[in-house]
Amino acid sequence: xxxxxxxxxxxxxxxxxxxxxxxxxxxxxxxxxxxxxxxxxxxxxxxxxxxxxxxxxxxxxxxxxxxxxxxxxxxxxxxxxxxxxxxxxxxxxxxxxxxxxxxxxxxxxxxxxxxxxxxxxxxxxxxxxxxxxxxxxxxxxxxxxxxxxxxxxxxxxxxxxxxxxxxxxxxxxxxxxxxxxxxxxxxxxxxxxxxxxxxxxxxxxxxxxxxxxxxxxxxxxxxxxxxxxxxxxxxxxxxxx
Amino acid sequence: xxxxxxxxxxxxxxxxxxxxxxxxxxxxxxxxxxxxxxxxxxxxxxxxxxxxxxxxxxxxxxxxxxxxxxxxxxxxxxxxxxxxxxxxxxxxxxxxxxxxxxxxxxxxxxxxxxxxxxxxxxxxxxxxxxxxxxxxxxxxxxxxxxxxxxxxxxxxxxxxxxxxxxxxxxxxxxxxxxxxxxxxxxxxxxxxxxxxxxxxxxxxxxxxxxxxxxxxxxxxxxxxxxxxxxxxxxxxxxxxxxxxxxxxxxxxxxxxxxxxxxxxxxxxxxxxxxxxxxxxxxxxxxxxxxxxxxxxxxxxxxxxxxxxxxx
Numbered sequence: 001x002x003x004x005x006x007x008x009x010x011x012x013x014x015x016x017x018x019x020x021x022x023x024x025x026x027x028x029x030x031x032x033x034x035x036x037x038x039x040x041x042x043x044x045x046x047x048x049x050x051x052x053x054x055x056x057x058x059x060x061x062x063x064x065x066x067x068x069x070x071x072x073x074x075x076x077x078x079x080x081x082x083x084x085x086x087x088x089x090x091x092x093x094x095x096x097x098x099x100x101x102x103x104x105x106x107x108x109x110x111x112x113x114x115x116x117x118x119x120x121x122x123x124x125x126x127x128x129x130x131x132x133x134x135x136x137x138x139x140x141x142x143x144x145x146x147x148x149x150x151x152x153x154x155x156x157x158x159x160x161x162x163x164x165x166x167x168x169x170x171x172x173x174x175x176x177x178x179x180x181x182x183x184x185x186x187x188x189x190x191x192x193x194x195x196x197x198x199x200x201x202x203x204x205x206x207x208x209x210x211x212x213x214x215x216x217x218x219x220x221x222x223x224x225x226x227x228x229x230x231x232x233x234x235x236x237x238x239x240x241x
Numbered sequence: 242x243x244x245x246x247x248x249x250x251x252x253x254x255x256x257x258x259x260x261x262x263x264x265x266x267x268x269x270x271x272x273x274x275x276x277x278x279x280x281x282x283x284x285x286x287x288x289x290x291x292x293x294x295x296x297x298x299x300x301x302x303x304x305x306x307x308x309x310x311x312x313x314x315x316x317x318x319x320x321x322x323x324x325x326x327x328x329x330x331x332x333x334x335x336x337x338x339x340x341x342x343x344x345x346x347x348x349x350x351x352x353x354x355x356x357x358x359x360x361x362x363x364x365x366x367x368x369x370x371x372x373x374x375x376x377x378x379x380x381x382x383x384x385x386x387x388x389x390x391x392x393x394x395x396x397x398x399x400x401x402x403x404x405x406x407x408x409x410x411x412x413x414x415x416x417x418x419x420x421x422x423x424x425x426x427x428x429x430x431x432x433x434x435x436x437x438x439x440x441x442x443x444x445x446x447x448x449x450x451x452x453x454x455x456x457x458x459x460x461x462x463x464x465x466x467x468x469x470x471x472x473x474x475x476x477x478x479x480x481x482x483x484x485x486x487x488x489x490x491x492x493x494x495x496x497x498x499x500x501x502x503x504x505x506x507x508x509x510x511x512x513x514x515x516x517x518x519x520x521x522x523x524x525x526x527x528x529x530x531x532x533x534x535x536x537x538x539x540x541x542x543x544x545x546x547x548x549x550x551x552x
Contacts, residue, residue: 006341010327017329086325086386089289090342091311240293240310 003092007100008107011074015108024069025112031062036119048127049210055119056137056208060200063109063145064177068169070108071152072162074101075235080161094236098228102153109145113138133210140207143220147199148173150227157231173199199223242266243288243394243424248297250283250448257283258448259297267393270420272439273428276546280448281428282322285398288426289319301394315344318392318423322399324383328372332363332382335371336389343390353389361385361415377408384415388423395419397427401434413438432542444545451545457512463541466510468494468534471517474502475526481505487520488513502529 015021035058040051075097078084087097120134155168180201183194195202196219203216242264249259258280265271273281286292287299290310298305304312327335336354345353358364361381366374371382380400387395401412409431416438419425429435435442436456444452444459452459460467469491481503484493490513494506507517514531521528 003342006338010330010338013334014327014329081325082321082323083325083327085291085319085321086339086342088291089314089317089319090339091314091344092342239291 003090003096004100004103007087007097008103011101011104012107015070015104020073021070021108024066025108025115028062028066028112029115031065032059032116032119035059035061040119040123048123048129049133051127052120052123052129052133052137052210053208055123056141059113059116059141060144060204063113063141064148064173064200066112067105067109067145067148068152068155068166068173071105071149071156071169072159072165073156074105074153075156075231076159076162076165088239094232094239095228098153098157098232098235102150102228102231105149105153106146109149110142113141113145130210136207136210136212139212139217140204143207143217143224144199144204147220147223147227150224150231151176154227154231154234157234242302243426244298244300245284245288246298248284248287248299249295250280250287250292251295256448258287259295261297261445261448261450263443263450263453265424265426267424268421269441270416270425270427270439271441271443272435273426273443273445274430274432274435274542274546275428275445276430279445279546281445282398283448284445285319285396285426285428286321289317289321289396290314291319291321315390316393318387318390318395320383320387320395320397320400322402324379325386326371326379326382329370331368331370332358332374332385333367335382336385339386340389343392345390353391357385357389360388360418362411377404377411380404380408380412381415384412388419391422393424395423395425397425399429400427401429401431409434432539444542446546452541459545460541461510463544466508467512469507469509469514469517470530470532470534471505471507471521471528472499472502472530473505473521473526473528476503476521476524477526480524480526483524484520488516491517506534 036055039054039058046054075084078087117138120129120137123129124131124134151172152165152169155172156162156165159165159168176197176199179194179198183191183198186194203219206213206216245261245263248261250257261284273284275281283292287294287306288301290306290313293307300306301313302316304316306313330338333354336357337350340350340353341347355364358367361384363378363381363385366378371379374382384397384400387397397416400416401409404412413434416425416427427435427439441454442452442456442459443450452463454462457467481496484491490511491507491509494508496503496505518528518531
């Protein structure tokens with residue numbers, strides 16, 4: 001486990017020292033702030049809970065965009081610069097590398113997500129919303145961020161360059177996010193199956209409403225676990241061939 | 242000890258290396274010499290557990306690279322042809338990271354970092370950002386990361402590549418300093434460096450080792466004897482005629498006037514420099530210069546590594 005934390009610490013410092021982390025985090029905060037102003041503060045009169053619900057919906061978009069941008073460098077950059085050799089020739093396992101890198105990138109997106117808390121705090125102070133609704137909404141955002149980050153990490157593991165990593169991330173994320181649209185035009189039981197697989201609507205909506213349901217938590221954890229496992233397999237296969 | 246038996250490495254259907262059979266004993270400094278694409282880096286990458294061998298057995302201190310790669314990785318320090326450096330880190334942070342990655346305890350890390358930095362003459366640069374260092378210093382950081390965990394075996398792929406003459410001299414000193422505590426396997430296509438740094442040479446061609454011995458033995462076997470250059474003043478033609486009787490092993494290849502002196506080039510199946518020097522002095526002439534031919538190893542390399550070009 002110490003190798004995981006060692007790699008996570010190095011990656012986290014790399015984010016803090018490079019402009020990429022600051023640009024992506026500030027871009028995310030700016031986008032969520034603008035969306036909150038347009039759809040939350042400037043809209044017609046809404047109940048506090050509806051404003052909060054809209055905030056979580058709006059915040060999910062920038063998070064889905066930020067994750068591939070943050071994760072693109074994780075493995076692809078190391079492959080491009082040759083530093084992956086240092087990790088590959090050390091007595092550590094592929095999962096150490098994958099988990100360490102995931103934790104660092106997830107730490108950055110979690111930090112950016114938490115920094116948006118001043119907006120729900122405004123609603124909490126000036127309106128009537130429960131603390132539970134806010135906490136469940138943030139749980140949803142963090143789970144969505146973890147799933148999107150694991151997909152971005154997988155893309156960075158398979159791609160030869162950072163640009164390709166972003167494209168691969170988008171090619172995986174876009175269909176997963178829009179599966180609910182396909183679910184709408186198909187018949188049961190296929191529609192139910194597609195809706196259950198959707199990265200956003202069916203699985204994210206309860207968190208927006210402040211409802212914590214185990215099946216949706218399990219869904220996001222399963223997606224995260226699946227792509228972390230896939231990343232480990234790809235990394236090991238390329239390390240030892 | 243490093244033991245390689247029947248090693249083959251294929252990339253798809255292309256044979257990059259093989260068959261290779263090799264043993265490297267503890268404390269040796271062995272040079273791997275070959276043209277670009279001959280298979281030097283592939284051999285070293287297999288040894289460093291970065292590449293899986295297609296066939297054969299590779300053992301480091303009794304640990305097989307396929308069955309027990311983590312034990313091999315822990316006992317080897319590896320510098321690839323491009324040093325794996327994080328430019329945003331300081332030298333101290335980077336060496337500490339490399340040490341911890343190879344299992345050095347947190348409490349021992351500062352001492353190990355300081356020792357590796359001292360060995361690589363990097364102490365003054367410990368707090369410098371790697372990206373701001375010169376190529377020579379970056380190369381040293383690469384070597385320091387390879388020795389920071391005190392591995393028994395150090396594998397260096399082209400460590401001298403791209404360095405200026407002063408840096409080459411310093412690097413030669415550094416690599417020679419590793420001998421004894423570490424067993425060193427170094428690849429290069431810079432012949433003079435290999436010959437001055439290593440105890441034993443391996444010449445690799447088309448993925449196969451075509452010569453494995455000391456420099457002198459390889460030269461002797463390939464060229465049929467050592468070439469000796471001699472510069473003397475006051476050596477008369479009559480005296481030169483006595484060379485065959487004085488040093489019968491030596492064969493005169495050429496003699497030419499050079500600024501009032503006589504330059505001789507000779508060949509001999511054994512090292513007769515001492516006897517030649519004595520012969521010059523006893524003849525009443527002044528010995529200005531005597532030594533092995535500078536381009537000897539180049540000729541050997543051309544014959545062994547690329548026979549088509551040599552012919």
